[in-house]
Amino acid sequence: MVEIDATLVAQIINFLILVAILTKVAYKPLVKVLAERQQRIENSIAAADKEKALAEELKAEHERQLANARTQAQAIIDKAEKFAAAKRDEEIEQTRLECARMLSKAQEEITRERDQAIADMRSEVVSLSLAAASKVIGENMTSAANAKLVEGFINKLDETKPGSLPC
Amino acid sequence: MGHEIGAHHLAHFAGFTIHMDTMYMTWLTMAIVILIALLATRRLKLVPSGWQNVLEMAVEALLNQIKETMGPKGVSFAPMIITLFLFLLVGNWLGLVPGLSSPTSDLNTTLGLALMVIIMVQLVAIMNKGLSAYLGHFIKPMVLFLPINIIEELSKPITLSFRLFGNIMAGEILIIVLGMLVPYVIPTAWLAFSVFVGVIQAFIFTMLSMSYLSSGLNDEGH
Numbered sequence: 194m195v196e197i198d199a200t201l202v203a204q205i206i207n208f209l210i211l212v213a214i215l216t217k218v219a220y221k222p223l224v225k226v227l228a229e230r231q232q233r234i235e236n237s238i239a240a241a242d243k244e245k246a247l248a249e250e251l252k253a254e255h256e257r258q259l260a261n262a263r264t265q266a267q268a269i270i271d272k273a274e275k276f277a278a279a280k281r282d283e284e285i286e287q288t289r290l291e292c293a294r295m296l297s298k299a300q301e302e303i304t305r306e307r308d309q310a311i312a313d314m315r316s317e318v319v320s321l322s323l324a325a326a327s328k329v330i331g332e333n334m335t336s337a338a339n340a341k342l343v344e345g346f347i348n349k350l351d352e353t354k355p356g357s358l359p360c
Numbered sequence: 361m362g363h364e365i366g367a368h369h370l371a372h373f374a375g376f377t378i379h380m381d382t383m384y385m386t387w388l389t390m391a392i393v394i395l396i397a398l399l400a401t402r403r404l405k406l407v408p409s410g411w412q413n414v415l416e417m418a419v420e421a422l423l424n425q426i427k428e429t430m431g432p433k434g435v436s437f438a439p440m441i442i443t444l445f446l447f448l449l450v451g452n453w454l455g456l457v458p459g460l461s462s463p464t465s466d467l468n469t470t471l472g473l474a475l476m477v478i479i480m481v482q483l484v485a486i487m488n489k490g491l492s493a494y495l496g497h498f499i500k501p502m503v504l505f506l507p508i509n510i511i512e513e514l515s516k517p518i519t520l521s522f523r524l525f526g527n528i529m530a531g532e533i534l535i536i537v538l539g540m541l542v543p544y545v546i547p548t549a550w551l552a553f554s555v556f557v558g559v560i561q562a563f564i565f566t567m568l569s570m571s572y573l574s575s576g577l578n579d580e581g582h
Contacts, residue, residue, distance in 0.1 A: 196368075199376035200468035204386060205476050211390045211447060216439045219397035223419055226405075 319343045368466070382466040389451045389463055396446070418446070425567075430574035437573055440480075444473065445566040448524070452558030455532045456551055464561075465529040467521065474521035477569040478513070485576035520568055527561045 322343050323336070368379035400415035408416050422442045426434045448464060455462030463469045486494045498509045531554040538547040 197468055197471065200379045200382055200466065201472040203378055203383065204469045204472040207386050207390065208447065208473060211393065212440055212443045214394055215397050215443050219401045220439045222401045
């Protein structure tokens with residue numbers, strides 16, 4: 194039942210043959226495939242890392258461009274606002290000048306009208322005074338002497354109270 | 361059954377006696393192992409499937425075990441150890457097929473493999489530590505321990521081979537005996553258990569071989 198004989202040696206040889214065959218047909222190709230797969234996985238991971246880095250770079254680039262665009266837009270808005278403000282100021286100034294011009298023109302007109310009115314009034318008053326005086330005196334003096342007399346009187350009035358005639 | 365327990369069909373040539381039935385079973389085992397290996401590696405793909413997956417899982421599990429127990433130097437023993445496991449596994453299971461017997465139920469097979477492993481361990485130890493350190497380890501911690509150390513070395517192949525031989529032989533005997541005594545249910549249960557025993561014994565043999573080899577490779581331990 195437990196005899197030991199040359200079978201022992203034969204079994205060792207059988208086993209060694211099996212090791213040799215398996216090494217040739219299975220282990221070497223298998224180890225190769227495992228190594229290949231490991232290499233492949235490493236490559237894939239490296240490639241993925243690279244892609245990720247690239248994507249991050251792109252993202253940063255985009256963000257930078259976006260920020261740039263925003264700054265430029267802000268600059269354009271600022272410029273437009275400044276321009277608008279300048280335009281408005283200019284128009285206000287122009288309007289103000291126009292007003293001032295119109296005002297001074299109106300004042301001039303008023304002054305002129307008043308002077309005219311004063312002159313008219315003066316001659317009217319002279320003739321009225323003459324008429325009144327001729328009635329009072331009852332006798333007509335020479336008109337030239339009369340006019341001279343009254344004008345001298347009115348001129349005196351002008352000198353004391355210029356432009357404030359009760360008219 | 362056509363199989364007489366413990367009796368071998370003998371062949372004699374050049375003064376040697378050889379158990380032909382054991383030889384046939386061994387060759388059948390080898391053929392099956394090689395067939396599985398061929399099936400698994402016939403079309404190797406980067407993305408494994410089918411048999412390739414199975415063999416890869418087994419090989420990778422054993423490789424990891426080898427690296428853990430024996431360190432990086434042990435990888436060169438990987439083909440031997442993986443083959444040992446596959447051969448023992450298929451061999452142990454072969455005896456569960458009616459009409460066939462396990463090559464491992466012959467002591468010549470198990471003792472042969474155990475002796476091969478132990479001789480390898482001694483050679484590895486001599487190559488790794490040098491002859492004087494190897495011989496010096498037999499008289500550690502003192503000269504008185506020389507017989508104990510020698511017995512320890514001698515016991516390694518004996519325990520290794522008899523454990524496997526006894527388990528498989530007992531399994532086969534019990535299947536036959538139970539089949540005769542209580543047919544159907546009990547033998548089936550024992551058969552299922554023997555499948556488990558076959559894995560465990562193949563694993564134990566392989567693990568112990570690895571552990572002996574790693575003790576030869578590394579300086580600590582005996």
